[in-house]
Amino acid sequence: MTPDEIDRILAEAAKRASPDDGAPDAMVRRAEDAILADLRPVRPLASAWVFTMVLVAIFLAFAAVSALVLGLHGLAALDAAQIALILPALLCAAWLAAAACVREMSPAAGPRLDIIALALAAAGFPILFALVFHGYSSGDLVKEGVPCLVTGLCVAIPTGLTIALIFRRGFVLAWSAAGLAAGVLSGLAGLGTLELHCANLKAIHVIIWHVGVVLVSGLFGFGSGRIVDSYRANSAR
């Protein structure tokens, strides 16, 4: 059986299932009544790159201001090669996460990027940190790490809330995907702050506790989005 034959059978079956005589007039009238009564001009959404720039600016602002407030001890401890590898990688990851957020802001904006952003952060940064840092002794791992995790999340939370305000300008269809993308971007702001602030350059510390901020923040964003999705599904007709 050729694809053309399958097409023909499908078309015939579709015609039998729903004869092509249009929607009932009552349905069209009902939709018109609901919409035409509230038909005001609206300003179309700015282009995707504008929102991407805005979100990257939010990431940079939260990461830089928080690091300045806390102290740039980490930046002082890094050598030039480490700075040249880590900061551009952070910016690229933030750009990708911002693009993922923007794609969730309007329907049919393109393939999802949220999972790619999370996968890149979860796999790419540990590899990068393993290459540029040394030291895998686990002494005081938790004692030294928990304050970093808390600091990173304290930066990620206000960043995430600011991104959520930007989301209000669009129309998010899948809040779980949007929450994941926003969580990853917020977590990257936390990670950026820690790279600039934390002077502990042990590889195991940076991989577990600094990258952990991105994972915790991403999962928190995803979970929050799921709750919003469930709420919306419940309030649907």
Place this chain on the structure above:
Amino acid sequence: MSRYQSGDHDAAHLLIGRVTPLLHRYFLIHAADRRYADDLVQETWMRIHKARHTHRRGEPVLPWIFAIARHTSLDAYRKARRIEVHERQVDSLPERPPWNPGSAANGPDLDVMLGSLPKTQREVIVMLKILGMTIEEAARATSSSAGSVKQKAFRAYKKLREVLSLGMNVR
């Protein structure tokens, strides 16, 4: 669409008149429960109206509309599933008759054909073959890549070929 965004009544009237039959068809074929197709069309229009500012000039309209319709259908499905969990079945429902090629005078039933496909493949076939969307449009509407849509369509055709060949052999 841009005239609708700028508050033109005639443009809105025209858009509703053209798109409502497509939405109705989509929900009749695709929705888990056809009784609610009218309500789903209405709910989709409310969402389209609320989201109208998010359509960017120059981008295709149909994928934008069906991305919203798809999520309206998903939300309705999730809600129905949640209610089902709390429902107690008091009587057994009659079993759905399988496709009997001998009795189907005009060919196989669409429900049976689409019912043999996984949800994601079914969705792609409905968009491509029933609504007449292009691969790029279906990809945009489902937030996936054109390659992924092609792959799903290829697998769906393989499965449909099996189902239809089985029917032909019985006949």
